Amino acid sequence: MAFFESMLTLLLVAIIFLQFSRKFRVPYPTMLAIAGIIVAAFPWAPEVAIDPRLALALFIAPVLFDAAYDLPPRTLRRNWLPLFSLAAIAVILTAAAVAAVGVAMAGLPLAVAVALGAIVAPPDAVAATVMLDRFNLPRQTYVILKGESLLNDAVALLIFSAAVAAATNPAFFTGILAELTLAAPGGLILGYFLGRLYMIVGLKLAGTLGGTLLEFVATFGTWIIAERLHLSAILAIVAYAMVIARYMPERQTARHRIHSYSVWEAAVFLLNVLAFLLMGLQVRQIVLDLDPGRLNFAITLATAVFVTVIVVRLAWVLVYNRAITFLAARRLTTQAAPSFAASLLAGWCGMRGLVTLATALALPIDFHDRDIILLSALAVVLGTLIVQGLTLGPLIRFLKFDPDTSLNRDLTKARVALIDAALAELEGEDKSTRILRDVYISEREITADGRHPREVSRLDRQRRCVIAAKRRKLAEMRRADEIDDDVFHRLEQELDWAELAVLPPGRDEIVES
Structure with missing residues (x-):
């Protein structure tokens, strides 16, 4: 009961703090981090532990699914170099640098230090995109930062899994390493087939x-099945989500899609709240149990880790900028060189969040120096969310990016194509049905007879036919690679709301079974 009360208190504090987040343009994970610490500091806050294996499945599976759903393979192909730079090299460099700090300052065993590095290495895209959505930024920068979130999570979690296995099993390099090598392709294959199976049952x-x-059961089930088969649960979720994202939108109804998106957004937000509360409660107990000398040492190490993760990411992104600019100037690469301002922004968008908290909570209870690692993880999350989160807006205003109108241009071009498809669908129709006065007269007569206008309205039937034609055209443009997925999802949402406005009552309702 005490935990439930603390959870409700955190939700209330989070709701209050989110008003400040919206008003002052602060990423909401920053406010959640502050709220979590406040609630954990209450005298009546309970001591709560979570099963480490449950932490990964509960927190990571839906977050990976959410990120993979929004990242189509063609975006990976087009932007493979900057994504590889941020998601692989930057994460590996950060994990290695933090591991070196852990070995040098705390004398941690190498595998334990690498686990610490993997925990704090991946930035949280939610914290960045919440802020970036409020500014007119270069579209390419936004796409890469959002796409990075999936890949850096996967890379960091794979490193984390290997490091924990190496630290807890002396036979790692003889048996488990070979098992992990087979786990990666096996996870991808499993995720693909489970995604195809969901397409049959889910529809x-x-x-x-x-x-x-079923959406939640299938997502968590994919993770659990992969773990039971000793395959990569991380890659299984990624493949599973990409299969669904590729084929499912064209087959869902408007109401089902809007309902599904809303439920997932609420679920991911609630998981963020729960993770910050659990981490705050565990760290509170650690601080109370540590003697002053070890606590001071842990704070010193946490500060060093916090500085390291910021410096390494920023340094690498700026080095990449200079290198790609050099290669592009000599036509040694086809990748466009980002501006220095865009690279500086990408380097500063390194806020840590849910993935760091979840992987820290997933450490085995008896893991070597678990208390110090948890403190360091929370310090990095709080430090980056507060320092970088609160300064990101001023930095964007200071850099004065030129307005990027490419998304609006693509949206306009796609809308024109959809309207052309709609006009083709209406060829030969009676023009009198489009006259507004006749529409209202007809609706009045229908309503007087006790029927709903949209049930028998010829105009609404035509509108539904037009929307269906637009959907077919939109799907064709996506399959032909004429539009990017950000344009597709934006127009898909517009068509969903337009369709709901002309559906008869009771049609396409969400029912119990």
Whole structure:
């Protein structure tokens, strides 16, 4: 009961703090971090522990699914070099640098130090994109930062899994290493087939509350099945989400899709709240249990780790900028060189969040120096969210980016194509149905007869046909690679709301079964 009360208190504090987040343009994870510490500091805050294996499945599986759903493979192909630079090299360099700090300052065993590095290495895209959405930034920078979130999570979690296995099993290099080598392709294959299976079952339950529950059961189930088979649960979730994202939107109804997106957004937000509360409660107990000397040492190490993760990412991004500019100037690469301002912004968008908290909570209870690692992880999350999160807006205003209108241009071009498809669908129709006065007269007569206008309205039937034609055209443009997925999802949402406005009552409702 005490934990439930603390959870409700945190939700209330979070709701209050989110008003400040919206008003002062502060990323909401920053406010959640502050709220979590405040609630954990209450005298009546309970001592709570979570099963480490549950922490990964509970927190990581939905976050990876959410990130992978928004990152189509063609975005990976187009931006492979900057994504590889941020998601692989930057994460590996950060993990290595933090591991070196852990070995040098704390005398941590190498595998333990690498686990610490992997925990704090991946930035949280949510914290960055919440802020970036409020500014007119270069579209390419936004796409790369959002795409980075999936890949850096996967890379960091793979390093973390290997490091924990090496630290807890002396036979790592003889048995487990070979098992991990087979786990990666196996996880991808499993995720692909489970994604295809969901396409069959999920469509039969689409538009029901059972179908909504199946989304969560299937996501968590994919993770658990992969773990039971000793395959990479991380890569299984990534492949599973990409399969669904590629094929499912064209087959869902408007109401089902809007309902599904809303539920997932609320679920991911609630998981953020829960993770900050659990971390705050565990760190509170650690601080109370540590003697003053070890606590001072842990704070010193945490500060060093915090500085390291900021410096390494910023330094690497700026080095990459100079290198790619040099190669592009000599036509040694086809990748466009980012501006110095864009690279500086990308380097500063290194706030840590849910993935760092979840992997720290996933450490085995008896893991070597677990208390110090948890303190360091929380320090990095709090430090980056507060220092970088609160200064990101002023930095964007200081850099004065030129307005990027490419997304609006692509949206306009796609909308024109959809309107052309709609006009083709209306060829030969009676023009009198488009006259507004006739529409209202007709609706009045229908309503007087006790029927709903949209049930029998010829105009609304035509509108539904037009929207269906637009959907077909939009899907064709996506398959032909004429539009990017950000344009596709934006227009898909517009068509969803337009369709709901002309559906008869009771049609396409979310039902219990």
